[in-house]
Amino acid sequence: MNIYQPQKRTIMKVTELNYDTKVFRIKVSRGFTHQPGQFVELSVPGIGEAPISICSSPEEKGYIDLCIRRVGSVTNAVHKMTAGDAIYIRGPYGVGFPLDSIKGKDIVYLLGGLGLPPVRGHINYVLAHKEDFGRVTILYGARTPADLLFKHEFDDWKKRANFLVTVDAAKNPDGTPCHWDGCVGFGVALIDKLTYPIKDAVGIIVGPPVMYKFAIKRFKEAGMEDRQIYVSLERLMKCGVGKCQHCQINHKYCCLDGPVFNYAEVKELPEAI
Amino acid sequence: MIGKKIKKGDVGRFLSSLAGEYTVIGPVKHGSVFMFAEIDDEHPPVLDYPRTVLPVKKYLHPPRETMFEFRKGEFREMLPESRLAFFGLHICDINAIVRLDMAMASDPYYSARRGGMLIMGVECKPSEECFCKSMNADRLPHGVCDLFFREEGDGYIVYAGTEKGRKLLGSPLFHATDLAVTGISAECEEKKPLDYEKVWRSFARNHTNPLWDEMARLCLGCTNCTTVCPLCYCYDVADTSEVVPENSRRERFWDSCTLLNFATVAGGHKFRPNIKDRFRNIYTHKFKSFVDEFGLPACVGCGRCIVYCPAGINMRANLEKLEVG
Numbered sequence: 210m211n212i213y214q215p216q217k218r219t220i221m222k223v224t225e226l227n228y229d230t231k232v233f234r235i236k237v238s239r240g241f242t243h244q245p246g247q248f249v250e251l252s253v254p255g256i257g258e259a260p261i262s263i264c265s266s267p268e269e270k271g272y273i274d275l276c277i278r279r280v281g282s283v284t285n286a287v288h289k290m291t292a293g294d295a296i297y298i299r300g301p302y303g304v305g306f307p308l309d310s311i312k313g314k315d316i317v318y319l320l321g322g323l324g325l326p327p328v329r330g331h332i333n334y335v336l337a338h339k340e341d342f343g344r345v346t347i348l349y350g351a352r353t354p355a356d357l358l359f360k361h362e363f364d365d366w367k368k369r370a371n372f373l374v375t376v377d378a379a380k381n382p383d384g385t386p387c388h389w390d391g392c393v394g395f396g397v398a399l400i401d402k403l404t405y406p407i408k409d410a411v412g413i414i415v416g417p418p419v420m421y422k423f424a425i426k427r428f429k430e431a432g433m434e435d436r437q438i439y440v441s442l443e444r445l446m447k448c449g450v451g452k453c454q455h456c457q458i459n460h461k462y463c464c465l466d467g468p469v470f471n472y473a474e475v476k477e478l479p480e481a482i
Numbered sequence: 483m484i485g486k487k488i489k490k491g492d493v494g495r496f497l498s499s500l501a502g503e504y505t506v507i508g509p510v511k512h513g514s515v516f517m518f519a520e521i522d523d524e525h526p527p528v529l530d531y532p533r534t535v536l537p538v539k540k541y542l543h544p545p546r547e548t549m550f551e552f553r554k555g556e557f558r559e560m561l562p563e564s565r566l567a568f569f570g571l572h573i574c575d576i577n578a579i580v581r582l583d584m585a586m587a588s589d590p591y592y593s594a595r596r597g598g599m600l601i602m603g604v605e606c607k608p609s610e611e612c613f614c615k616s617m618n619a620d621r622l623p624h625g626v627c628d629l630f631f632r633e634e635g636d637g638y639i640v641y642a643g644t645e646k647g648r649k650l651l652g653s654p655l656f657h658a659t660d661l662a663v664t665g666i667s668a669e670c671e672e673k674k675p676l677d678y679e680k681v682w683r684s685f686a687r688n689h690t691n692p693l694w695d696e697m698a699r700l701c702l703g704c705t706n707c708t709t710v711c712p713l714c715y716c717y718d719v720a721d722t723s724e725v726v727p728e729n730s731r732r733e734r735f736w737d738s739c740t741l742l743n744f745a746t747v748a749g750g751h752k753f754r755p756n757i758k759d760r761f762r763n764i765y766t767h768k769f770k771s772f773v774d775e776f777g778l779p780a781c782v783g784c785g786r787c788i789v790y791c792p793a794g795i796n797m798r799a800n801l802e803k804l805e806v807g
Binding site: 213214252 | 589751775
């Protein structure tokens with residue numbers, strides 16, 4: 210089997226999350242398994258291929274959800290598609306977030322912008338098995354209220370976890386002011402609002418590249434050890450199989466060794482964080 | 483290993499005898515330079531050559547190739563059908579094939595070309611830019627080179643390194659001799675070869691060394707070095723559409739980590755924004771991470787990057803600085 214062969218699949222459902230982001234439900238076989246945090250290579254014939262993380266829980270069978278923001282040629286082309294259209298995928302690839310090894314522990318998610326989708330499957334798995342885990346906190350920041358993703362799940366997350374949301378500015382995406390009675394400020398600052406110690410918790414950080422240094426620093430100040438922290442690193446994963454070299458971070462491949470890394474593994478790795 | 487002898491005048495006839503089964507490629511003179519090209523009576527191979535501009539990579543992992551054609555709703559793989567025979571490869575270039583094999587092992591397009599390939603080596607004429615000894619690439623690798631030609635008087639002594647090579651030596655053009663060899667290596671003139679393991683170790687302490695600023699200052703990011711390198715195999719992939727998506731192709735083509743957009747992600751963030759970051763990345767991949775991955779550097783000291791750098795950057799001299807830096 211050609212390692213680059215895209216497989217034909219069907220779009221079952223398209224859900225619009227906001228002005229530039231949609232969730233595409235793709236039909237897959239019931240035997241398809243993935244770890245939350247893994248990604249697939251998504252193809253639109255004639256346009257190209259792009260790595261997209263799977264945002265559904267591994268317990269949801271027969272389909273995967275891909276949360277896609279319109280940013281490049283492939284994602285723009287996908288946005289024009291509707292239920293019933295054919296789409297092509299290969300994967301899943303990479304290493305996802307730990308699940309079994311962190312049972313019994315508190316979890317603190319610190320997520321910025323499009324950092325939420327790769328973790329959503331993990332969150333929903335953990336919340337569906339609350340008895341297996343400790344306290345769960347989700348700290349989520351987006352640029353503006355309109356950029357917040359999965360708003361329809363917020364009530365559920367609030368009920369079942371300690372869920373805090375912030376926006377960088379109470380503005381519309383075009384810069385004009387908007388109504389917002391929630392918290393304003395960077396997501397990292399939400400750590401200050403925690404009412405219980407997180408030094409023994411597992412910290413999961415996913416967000417824009419600039420966020421990691423600050424987020425890790427705050428987790429460490431809260432008492433976490435390096436090995437308690439997991440990060441998902443964004444790079445251009447072109448081939449997905451460790452050949453093309455686009456996602457290489459020194460001797461690690463984001464597509465094979467990541468995208469999820471234990472922080473202790475990459476803290477000394479130049480250019481990683 | 484016992485060799486057989488072939489007269490210089492018979493080499494052309496031997497290569498012609500291969501032409502039925504293979505496309506025969508060898509070093510050919512092209513203006514002031516040498517290049518690998520199909521050889522025949524009109525384009526005879528030139529064996530007294532320092533190095534070709536492009537390495538064997540241009541055939542095994544070509545500058546541009548079609549991976550899939552999109553037809554009738556499916557991506558159809560377009561595996562190449564090729565039977566290539568390479569004549570006149572230097573020991574460094576043969577070692578480069580061995581290392582490229584490691585990197586591209588599971589790649590179906592590379593494997594399709596590599597599978598039926600014939601490798602015929604020849605002794606090299608070392609030049610001052612060569613540093614194969616430093617890169618552990620001055621000895622003929624075992625079991626890879628089908629035939630190796632060594633000049634001897636009015637002909638060549640030819641040694642077989644594989645079963646395929648031994649069969650070829652059965653041709654009546656080869657005559658028995660009693661000349662035996664044990665191990666074939668290049669006459670590299672390097673007086674004080676580098677220790678690639680020392681260079682590898684130096685990366686742990688050199689990431690923030692100001693040496694990188696000094697060395698990268700000259701780099702134009704032009705991609706000449708990565709293009710001519712036998713072991714730079716990075717590639718990019720893109721679809722080309724002929725108006726209707728029903729007739730599109732997925733192609734891959736050489737890319738280079740010295741280009742700004744190589745490590746740029748959707749949304750525009752650039753992970754190696756400065757030429758220094760990208761310059762350091764070539765060295766890090768070749769002499770640190772490739773060694774981590776496969777145990778040898780992604781360099782055979784062929785000297786192409788030195789000869790073809792428009793800014794006069796000398797990779798070997800830079801490695802010497804890093805080794806002690």
